[in-house]
Amino acid sequence: MAVSPNRTLIIDLPGPDLTPEQARFLAQHSFGGVCLFARNFSTPQRTAQLVQDIRAALGHGALIATDQEGGAVLRRLDRPHAPTPQALGTIGSEEAAREAGRIAARGLIELGINWNYAPSLDVNVNPLNPVIGERAFGQAPELVARLGVAWALGSEEEGVLSAVKHFPGHGDTTQDSHLTLPTVTKSRAELEQTEWRPFRAAVAAGVGSIMTAHIVYPALDAVQPATLSSAFLTDLLRTEWNYTGVVVTDATDMHAIADRHPQGEAAPLALLAGADAVLSCGHGDLTTHAEHAAALQRALEQGRLSPERVAQAVGRLEHAAARFPGTPRAYLQTQQATDERQVEAWAAQSLSVSGSWPTLDPAAPLLLIVPETGEIGGPYGDAPSGAALAAALRPHFPALQVALLQDDPAQALALLAQFPAAPVLFATTNRWGLSSAQTALLTTLHHRNNVLHLALWNPEHAAALPFPALVSHGFRPANLKAVAQALA
Numbered sequence: 420m421a422v423s424p425n426r427t428l429i430i431d432l433p434g435p436d437l438t439p440e441q442a443r444f445l446a447q448h449s450f451g452g453v454c455l456f457a458r459n460f461s462t463p464q465r466t467a468q469l470v471q472d473i474r475a476a477l478g479h480g481a482l483i484a485t486d487q488e489g490g491a492v493l494r495r496l497d498r499p500h501a502p503t504p505q506a507l508g509t510i511g512s513e514e515a516a517r518e519a520g521r522i523a524a525r526g527l528i529e530l531g532i533n534w535n536y537a538p539s540l541d542v543n544v545n546p547l548n549p550v551i552g553e554r555a556f557g558q559a560p561e562l563v564a565r566l567g568v569a570w571a572l573g574s575e576e577e578g579v580l581s582a583v584k585h586f587p588g589h590g591d592t593t594q595d596s597h598l599t600l601p602t603v604t605k606s607r608a609e610l611e612q613t614e615w616r617p618f619r620a621a622v623a624a625g626v627g628s629i630m631t632a633h634i635v636y637p638a639l640d641a642v643q644p645a646t647l648s649s650a651f652l653t654d655l656l657r658t659e660w661n662y663t664g665v666v667v668t669d670a671t672d673m674h675a676i677a678d679r680h681p682q683g684e685a686a687p688l689a690l691l692a693g694a695d696a697v698l699s700c701g702h703g704d705l706t707t708h709a710e711h712a713a714a715l716q717r718a719l720e721q722g723r724l725s726p727e728r729v730a731q732a733v734g735r736l737e738h739a740a741a742r743f744p745g746t747p748r749a750y751l752q753t754q755q756a757t758d759e760r761q762v763e764a765w766a767a768q769s770l771s772v773s774g775s776w777p778t779l780d781p782a783a784p785l786l787l788i789v790p791e792t793g794e795i796g797g798p799y800g801d802a803p804s805g806a807a808l809a810a811a812l813r814p815h816f817p818a819l820q821v822a823l824l825q826d827d828p829a830q831a832l833a834l835l836a837q838f839p840a841a842p843v844l845f846a847t848t849n850r851w852g853l854s855s856a857q858t859a860l861l862t863t864l865h866h867r868n869n870v871l872h873l874a875l876w877n878p879e880h881a882a883a884l885p886f887p888a889l890v891s892h893g894f895r896p897a898n899l900k901a902v903a904q905a906l907a
Contacts, residue, residue, distance in 0.1 A: 423555055424690070424716065425449055426729075426733045427715070428686065429696050429878055430700075430701070430711075431454050432459060435460065437444065441476075442476040446476045452484060452534070452696075454486075455485045456486075457496075457800040459739045460494055471484050474531070479740075482534045483532045483533055484536055487526065487535050489501030490554070491850070491893070492554060492798050493895075494800065495527070496801075498755065499522050499525075502765045502766065502892070502893055503553040503569070503893045504553065505554075505556065506553075506892035508555070508556040509771060510768040513569040516573070517576075518573060518574075518761065519765075520569070520574040521573040521577045522762070523535060525750050525754065529748060531888075533744065535582065536582045537555040537583075539556075539567070540621060541590035541617075542555065542557075542563050542614060544617075545592065545789070546702050548593065548771065549593070549595045551590050553877070553892060553893070556570075562614070563617045564616050564620035565747065567620075567621070571626045572624060575627060579741055580627045580665075580743040582665075583626055583650070584629070586618050586629045586630065586656070587618060588613070588615065588634075589601075590614065596633040596669070596675040597673045597798070600675040600676075601633075601634045603636050605638060607639065610638060610674040621820075622656075622662045627665060627743070628667055629656070631646040631666065631694065633675035639654075643688075644675060646669060646689055646692070648692055652692045663735075664735070664739070665736060666696070667695065668696070670698045670699070671886060683707070684713045686714050686718075687718030688713070690728055691724060695735045696736060697733075763901065765899040769891075769892045770889060770905055772887075773887060774887025777842040782817075784818045785844065786835065787805075787820070788834070788844070788845050789809070789822075789844075790846075792804055792848075793850060793894075803875050808846060808875070809823075815904075815907035816906075826855070828859045828860050842869040844873055845872050846872075846874075847873070847880040850876050850877055865885070870886045871886060871889065873889050875899075878892065889905060
């Protein structure tokens with residue numbers, strides 16, 4: 420009996436529970452697995468039940484995935500947060516990276532989740548990159564290879580399959596493939612030297628899966644993005660590098676793919692190119708997944724896609740599911756406490772300082788100017804909170820005065836006028852550029868000699884602004900605590 424091509428599809432679901440209708444839909448199509456997003460996580464018991472219900476409906480050893488990268492890209496928030504890869508790059512320790520991978524995995528396997536689309540092995544060589552930034556371990560290919568592979572192996576030691584991404588490298592783009600189709604015009608020699616080195620290391624180490632990038636690299640294929648390119652997925656990855664693990668696509672709803680191949684038509688193209696799993700995201704709309712299934716069926720009936728290629732892909736997914744069965748394992752309170760202490764230690768270790776700070780008197784007024792919240796987009800599900808930073812600082816600085824910036828800088832300007840001699844903490848919680856309100860304040864701040872810049876998300880802002888800076892390499896609670904303690 421022929422293997423169903425639907426087993427190559429990894430789909431998403433609308434909410435925190437599996438409704439009877441959704442269960443019937445899964446059983447009808449027998450997809451290969453499900454990718455969970457923030458909207459699917461609730462209480463530990465409820466999410467564990469969701470995972471159990473998905474497996475029961477699919478009726479086979481399904482792969483249940485998520486993006487638990489650490490730092491700004493986390494889907495589960497109620498367990499210790501792995502640090503940003505960039506913070507681990509600042510620390511530089513392979514063992515720290517491996518332990519961070521284990522910590523991320525412990526919070527997933529507790530629920531029965533057995534596939535993590537992490538870590539990013541992109542080399543952060545372009546400071547204008549809108550989508551990678553702190554998701555990368557650094558700018559040096561050797562560092563990214565060393566720490567990224569250690570992180571992936573740490574995850575797999577804990578029973579969670581790692582998908583290193585975004586092959587063959589998303590680190591040197593100025594466009595976000597969620598929104599458009601980027602092109603990287605580097606020569607093959609340049610790609611070998613930089614982008615490919617971490618992925619080669621992952622292949623050599625036997626990391627279980629690799630996620631593709633929706634990017635065109637004319638050095639190997641001038642037409643198709645890597646996700647749909649046999650030059651990358653078959654000729655380079657399989658034949659030249661001898662990779663035998665699972666190849667999964669990044670989400671096909673991203674504009675880089677969906678704008679050119681609507682109604683699921685990218686699914687058969689990806690399998691033809693050499694992918695084993697196609698990630699179909701409908702953001703709550705199940706018809707997207709039905710379209711992908713229909714597109715695969717059409718390609719089989721028309722002879723464009725062979726049953727042998729489908730069987731090969733499904734075989735790899737079954738092998739991965741057998742190796743990482745997703746048997747839930749308790750995350751003991753003692754282990755959680757140990758992991759939380761470790762996360763806090765890393766947050767303190769990874770702080771970076773430039774310039775000389777103004778002296779801060781805990782009893783005197785201290786001004787904090789911070790955006791109320793940050794802009795999110797692309798892979799980011801949540802953003803830094805200005806109120807959370809203020810709450811972390813206030814126990815150390817009881818006379819703290821706070822301006823939470825929105826569109827208008829008036830409140831901050833009034834605070835600066837009211838306390839003309841007080842030191843100022845100017846916090847940037849932006850992933851991308853500064854807001855108009857922040858920019859409007861720079862002239863006033865230039866005239867004060869007691870401004871300290873707190874860069875909580877994008878460290879590039881520290882280099883761009885003319886103030887001494889404290890860079891946290893992350894905005895999670897452990898980072899805010901580390902910042903407050905450093906200032907105190």
